Amino acid sequence: MTSEYIYKKVGSIVFGLLSPRVIKKMASVKIVTPELYDKEGYPVDGGLMDIKLGVIDPGLRCKTCNCKLKECPGHFGYMDLARPVVHIKYVKQILNFLKYTCRECGKFLVLKENLKGKGLKGFKTLKDLGKCPHCQAKQFKVKFEKPSSYVENDIRLSPIEVRARIEKISDEDIKLFGYDPEYARPEWMILTLLPIPPVTVRPSITLESGERSEDDLTHKLGDIVRINQRLFENINAGAPEIIIEDLWDLLQYHVTTYFDNEITQVPPARHRSGQPLKTLSERIKSKEGRFRYNLAGKRVNYAARTVISPDPKIRFNEVGIPKSVAMELTIPERVTSWNVEWLKELINNGPKKYLGANYVITLDHKKKKIAEETKEQILIDLIPGCVVERHLMHGDICVFNRQPSLHRMSIMCHKIVILPGSSFRLNPGVCTPYNADFDGDEMNLHIPQTEEARAEADILMQVQSHIITPKNGYNVVGCTNDAITGNYLLTDGLSFTREEAVQILYSIGVTDFSTIKGKNIEGKDIFGALLPRNFDFIGNSRDGRIVKIEKGKLVEGFIDKATIGEDNGTLIRALYAKYGEEAGIDLLGKLFRLGIEVLLRNGFTTSISDTDLPENVVSRNKELTFQTEKKVEELIQQYKDGKLEAMPALTSEETLEKHILQNLNSLRNKIGEIVFEHIQGENSTILMAKSGATGNILNVVQMAASVGQQSLRGGRIRNGYRLRTLPIFEKGSLSPLSKGFVYGGYRTGLTPTEYFFHAMTGRDSLMDTALRTPKSGYLYRRLSNALQDLKVEYDLTVRDANGKIVQFKYGDDGIDVHKSEGGKINVSKIVKEVMAYG
Amino acid sequence: MEIPSGPDLYTKMVKKSAVKTEKKFDVRTHILVPKHIKMTPEEMEELMKQFNIDKKQLPKIKRTDPALEGMSVEKGDIIKIVRKSPTVGESFFYRVVVA
Numbered sequence: 048m049t050s051e052y053i054y055k056k057v058g059s060i061v062f063g064l065l066s067p068r069v070i071k072k073m074a075s076v077k078i079v080t081p082e083l084y085d086k087e088g089y090p091v092d093g094g095l096m097d098i099k100l101g102v103i104d105p106g107l108r109c110k111t112c113n114c115k116l117k118e119c120p121g122h123f124g125y126m127d128l129a130r131p132v133v134h135i136k137y138v139k140q141i142l143n144f145l146k147y148t149c150r151e152c153g154k155f156l157v158l159k160e161n162l163k164g165k166g167l168k169g170f171k172t173l174k175d176l177g178k179c180p181h182c183q184a185k186q187f188k189v190k191f192e193k194p195s196s197y198v199e200n201d202i203r204l205s206p207i208e209v210r211a212r213i214e215k216i217s218d219e220d221i222k223l224f225g226y227d228p229e230y231a232r233p234e235w236m237i238l239t240l241l242p243i244p245p246v247t248v249r250p251s252i253t254l255e256s257g258e259r260s261e262d263d264l265t266h267k268l269g270d271i272v273r274i275n276q277r278l279f280e281n282i283n284a285g286a287p288e289i290i291i292e293d294l295w296d297l298l299q300y301h302v303t304t305y306f307d308n309e310i311t312q313v314p315p316a317r318h319r320s321g322q323p324l325k326t327l328s329e330r331i332k333s334k335e336g337r338f339r340y341n342l343a344g345k346r347v348n349y350a351a352r353t354v355i356s357p358d359p360k361i362r363f364n365e366v367g368i369p370k371s372v373a374m375e376l377t378i379p380e381r382v383t384s385w386n387v388e389w390l391k392e393l394i395n396n397g398p399k400k401y402l403g404a405n406y407v408i409t410l411d412h413k414k415k416k417i418a419e420e421t422k423e424q425i426l427i428d429l430i431p432g433c434v435v436e437r438h439l440m441h442g443d444i445c446v447f448n449r450q451p452s453l454h455r456m457s458i459m460c461h462k463i464v465i466l467p468g469s470s471f472r473l474n475p476g477v478c479t480p481y482n483a484d485f486d487g488d489e490m491n492l493h494i495p496q497t498e499e500a501r502a503e504a505d506i507l508m509q510v511q512s513h514i515i516t517p518k519n520g521y522n523v524v525g526c527t528n529d530a531i532t533g534n535y536l537l538t539d540g541l542s543f544t545r546e547e548a549v550q551i552l553y554s555i556g557v558t559d560f561s562t563i564k565g566k567n568i569e570g571k572d573i574f575g576a577l578l579p580r581n582f583d584f585i586g587n588s589r590d591g592r593i594v595k596i597e598k599g600k601l602v603e604g605f606i607d608k609a610t611i612g613e614d615n616g617t618l619i620r621a622l623y624a625k626y627g628e629e630a631g632i633d634l635l636g637k638l639f640r641l642g643i644e645v646l647l648r649n650g651f652t653t654s655i656s657d658t659d660l661p662e663n664v665v666s667r668n669k670e671l672t673f674q675t676e677k678k679v680e681e682l683i684q685q686y687k688d689g690k691l692e693a694m695p696a697l698t699s700e701e702t703l704e705k706h707i708l709q710n711l712n713s714l715r716n717k718i719g720e721i722v723f724e725h726i727q728g729e730n731s732t733i734l735m736a737k738s739g740a741t742g743n744i745l746n747v748v749q750m751a752a753s754v755g756q757q758s759l760r761g762g763r764i765r766n767g768y769r770l771r772t773l774p775i776f777e778k779g780s781l782s783p784l785s786k787g788f789v790y791g792g793y794r795t796g797l798t799p800t801e802y803f804f805h806a807m808t809g810r811d812s813l814m815d816t817a818l819r820t821p822k823s824g825y826l827y828r829r830l831s832n833a834l835q836d837l838k839v840e841y842d843l844t845v846r847d848a849n850g851k852i853v854q855f856k857y858g859d860d861g862i863d864v865h866k867s868e869g870g871k872i873n874v875s876k877i878v879k880e881v882m883a884y885g
Numbered sequence: 886m887e888i889p890s891g892p893d894l895y896t897k898m899v900k901k902s903a904v905k906t907e908k909k910f911d912v913r914t915h916i917l918v919p920k921h922i923k924m925t926p927e928e929m930e931e932l933m934k935q936f937n938i939d940k941k942q943l944p945k946i947k948r949t950d951p952a953l954e955g956m957s958v959e960k961g962d963i964i965k966i967v968r969k970s971p972t973v974g975e976s977f978f979y980r981v982v983v984a
Contacts, residue, residue: 844936851942859976870972 063230070240074125075099075111078243081272083261095268100124101245121245126271128239128302129278130295131206133195135303135310137236142191143224144213144233150199151184153215155223194312195299206299210237238302243268263324264305267316271301349376349494355449356485358472359643362636363524364510366447366461367472368439368492370401373465376494377405377436378443382429390435391426401438401465408434439463439494444501446493446508447473449481453827456480456516456523460508476530476639477510479613480523511632515623517865522620525613526639528740529651533642535738536649537570538605543648548573551648555640562599570645575600577637579626586610586617589739594618608739611638620868657732658751658794664725668718668752672790675714676783682706683781703781704762711788715755719748726751754789754797757808763787764804773800912951919968921952924979929963932979946980958982 076099083096090096099110101121109119133141147156158180179186190198197204204212213236218228226233249262261269278294304316307328315323331337351372358367382390396403397417407415407425410432415425429435439445441464448458459480466472471490478484495501514524526534543551548568549560555577562576575596584596587609594604596618610618619638623631660668685691686703693699723744726733732750736742749755757764764787770778776785784790787804791797797805836848843861845854864870912918924932933939946953946964953964962982970976 842936846942849942850938852936852938852944855936855978856976858972859970860972862972 061227061230063227064232064235065242066232066235067240070123070125070242073123074242075122076124078124078126078268078272079276081269081276083265083269084259095243095265095272096246096251097124100243101247103246103250119247121247123245124243126241126243126275128241128298129275129282130291130298131210131237131239132295132299132302133206133209134236134238135195135306138191138195141209141213141233141236142189142197144216145189145197145204145209147224148213148216148220149179149182149184150186150212152179152182153212153217153220154179154181155216155220156180156186194310195303205295206237210234210239213237241271241302263318263326266318267301267305267324267326270316271298271305274298274301347493349496351376351492352489354470355473355483355488355490356468356470357475357478358466359475359640361464361466361472361474362462363474363476363632363639364461365464365474366445366492367464367466367468368445369469369471370465370467371469372492373439373463374398374401374403374405376439376492378439378494379408379434379496380437382431382433382435384431387429387431390437391429393435393437394422394426394429397422402440404435404437406436408436439465441465444495444504446495446504447471447481448491448493449483449488450491451824454480456513457482458508459510459513460504461510474636474639476524476527476635479527480513480516509628511628514628514632514635515620515865517863519869520864520867521615521869522623523613524635525616525619526608526611526635526642527613529646530639530642531608531612531738531740532651532735533645533649534574534606534611534638535734535740536651537641537645538574538601539570541570541645541649543568543570543573547648548576551641551644552576554644555637557637571601574606574641577634577641579630579634582622582625584618584621586621589737607737612739615869651731653731653735655794657726657730658747658792659726660722660751661725664721667721671714671717671721672753675710678710679707679783682710686781707781707783707786708756708763711756711783715748715753718752719744722748722751748792750793752792754792754801754805756783757787757789757804759787759808759811764807773803775800911954913954918952919966921956922965922967923956923958924963924965928965932963940981943979943981945983948982948984953982960984 076097077093078095078097079093080091082091082094084094085091090098097110098107099122101111101119102109102114102116105116108115109122111122112119148154149156156179177186178184187199189204192198192203197209213233216233221228221231221233224233244264246265249264249268251259251261251265254260274294274297278291278298281291281294300313301316303310303313304324305326308315308324308326309329316326317323329336334340351368353369353372361367380386380390390404393402393404394407394417397419398405404417407417407429409415409428410430415421417425443463445461445463446458447461450457452458457480459477461473464472471492473481473483473490481490483490495504510524514522516523545563545566545568548563551573552560552563557577560576562580563572578596578599580599582596582599584594586594588594588604588607589609592604594606594610595602606618608616610616619631619635622634626634682691682703686699689699691699691703691706693702694705697705723733726747732742732747733744736744736747759765764772766772771780772785772787776782780786784800787807789797789801789805791801837845837853838847839845839857843856844852845857846852858864858870862870862872866872913921936942940961940963943963948958948960958964960982964980964982966978966980968976968978
């Protein structure tokens with residue numbers, strides 16, 4: 048290998064067509080026979096695997112450049128076509144040339160003086176012209192017949208005729224069509240010679256049985272050569288015109304499918320097994336093509352993928368990995384005089400014992416596998432400067448990812464913890480940024496291999512640096528579910544003995560117990576024990592009441608979702624702002640574990656009796672339902688009498704629907720209020736909804752009282768073909784029951800009709816999500832591709848990769864949303880803080 | 886009924902519709918259309934200096950853009966657009982006139 052580099056800058060690129068001359072010039076061999084190998088298995092001269100086309104077998108040398116495998120880039124060949132054929136990718140362009148030039152003299156069908164620089168576009172109706180303005184020859188309409196023939200006056204033009212016609216077009220006229228005649232003469236769109244790609248483009252695979260399996264392209268080219276030969280023979284033998292035409296069409300078919308095997312109206316060429324061949328277009332096109340599969344995305348080493356499962360005991364910025372993964376992935380460790388002994392120990396452990404090493408890279412860059420037999424020699428040869436690829440261990444850095452990576456938070460850096468089992472373990476708190484759950488999700492893990500990569504991941508990509516989202520400056524990671532419930536219970540009246548309190552605090556990692564004094568410790572004090580002593584905070588809980596922390600002590604209010612939850616957890620952000628990322632994530636972790644620990648000790652459960660309603664509530668609900676029903680009946684009567692006044696821009700039917708919906712919705716809300724009022728006493732289900740841990744009051748109402756109106760596409764359930772939703776109702780019925788109002792709650796159960804309507808909306812929403820996901824995914828792909836290299840410059844302008852301005856000030860105000868609160872900067876708060884610190 | 890032959894009728898119709906559209910609505914008076922102001926050469930100079938750019942790097946606007954109707958602008962002029970912005974109230978945008 049040479050280490051000489053040639054520095055050159057691409058000045059310009061010209062796209063053009065290959066002319067027969069160029070095809071011949073770049074070819075190193077003429078292909079004449081469809082045979083690939085002779086009896087000895089040696090490539091046939093003039094065959095498709097001719098060694099002048101390059102080498103794919105180790106040991107052989109290329110006859111053109113005398114290079115070995117991997118040195119020879121491969122060389123083109125060419126083939127004479129017995130009759131010209133149309134290049135399928137240029138059929139439309141050829142049609143244009145035929146349509147807009149004279150069939151006799153080949154001139155453009157408009158006089159120069161009439162052109163006035165309008166170009167082709169202004170002359171869509173040229174075909175009606177009738178006569179050539181230059182030679183007065185009569186013109187006929189040329190029609191294109193899919194896939195590749197042209198018809199004039201119901202007579203098919205052969206490619207020879209087509210070629211003869213467009214050959215006549217002058218260079219000047221070609222420029223009118225927008226082509227540069229030097230690089231793209233239109234007659235080159237009709238192939239007389241076919242370039243044969245080098246064998247390196249279509250390597251054959253040797254199967255285990257020793258059999259050779261050729262590439263799809265080679266198969267296709269073989270077909271072309273074979274038909275071509277037959278055509279030649281028939282022409283020379285003077286065969287009847289029909290036979291020649293048939294063979295010619297066949298040649299056209301093979302050349303067409305060689306370029307593109309997915310053209311409509313052309314049956315795709317297939318393998319013997321029936322699966323379609325992958326020819327040139329399919330190699331390049333779409334998701335599995337060269338661009339998106341091989342160039343835009345690449346396979347990598349040092350990566351792992353398994354199922355994820357939760358572990359609330361590990362930290363937010365840690366990830367648990369199984370030993371089997373830790374022993375497969377490695378980190379290169381350079382040998383120095385300080386770590387030789389340690390690394391020798393690892394080598395001695397080898398690849399099969401944990402905390403060993405798999406490979407050693409010697410000073411001359413040779414990679415040696417560590418095995419029982421090679422171990423001793425490697426240990427002797429180990430000198431500073433070598434590199435040992437050792438197993439992963441606690442504290443190593445990795446990059447963790449879950450697809451779809453829509454976010455920068457979808458790829459974050461975690462520290463490794465080795466855990467038993469076979470799944471990746473992550474703290475349930477970081478599910479939100481990854482949008483992960485544990486119903487079988489898998490995630491990817493990558494190990495950065497250089498010091499730079501590790502430093503970059505460590506500094507820029509750690510979880511704690513991404514808790515505040517650039518979307519609105521709120522926190523994506525916070526307490527959820529049990530963590531919130533636990534903290535809520537703790538700060539809302541729970542108390543423990545001092546022993547219990549110390550146990551709880553110790554189990555979450557707090558060791559300073561000096562703030563908790565006395566025999567009985569209040570929950571608020573336990574909560575305060577993990578806060579820094581100099582922490583002051585004033586915020587609101589979900590119900591708007593004040594939460595006050597003074598000198599690290601919770602003096603007023605209780606903790607719920609509004610203070611420690613995801614998305615605008617004010618306390619979390621205050622901690623972050625004051626103590627920074629490192630201490631912030633630590634405190635957040637402690638808060639999270641505290642909540643869980645409290646629930647663990649206190650016990651927490653839900654039961655069906657949580658949805659019990661007192662007798663008076665049930666009767667009040669009944670009364671309310673009855674009233675609403677009556678009201679709806681009245682409305683329907685009004686409508687039937689024609690007395691209902693239509694609202695602006697609505698028909699009377701629509702007005703009625705709107706009124707009924709309003710009434711039914713307000714019924715559910717009223718029932719909700721009553722239910723909430725009466726089972727407000729400490730009840731697990733309500734408590735979870737109130738603290739913001741999971742669920743909301745509506746869910747409770749749906750369970751305890753009534754599920755409410757089922758809505759399908761923004762309205763009540765619509766009638767079928769016979770003026771009703773189900774045959775048990777009267778025709779034209781508008782009653783709530785017949786239109787999908789569910790009186791029953793999930794606890795009491797649904798009637799068959801109610802159940803049916805409920806299933807209708809359930810199916811609809813399922814369909815909706817199933818259809819929406821791929822659609823929005825594609826939309827997002829296009830958006831992100833369009834915006835991917837926009838960048839905010841130092842002068843706060845947004846520019847693209849060419850330096851063109853897209854926005855003169857980022858977001859008009861130049862605010863970094865990541866460092867703001869909901870997109871705004873609270874100046875008075877900053878001033879106050881600065882003043883306080885002097 | 887006999888149908889009058891092609892081009893004559895057509896030109897008549899075109900002329901008629903042209904008369905009608907003369908009284909058409911002026912888009913520049915619409916609330917959603919921001920103010921478009923032509924910059925003086927000095928202002929243009931200053932703008933280029935401020936962002937350290939040349940005209941090619943600016944966003945473009947067509948000379949035939951409805952918002953420029955009635956203004957005497959030429960290719961190469963820069964139009965200052967004053968927009969209402971939810972973040973700062975009033976924001977400025979600049980576009981260079983192209984053919």
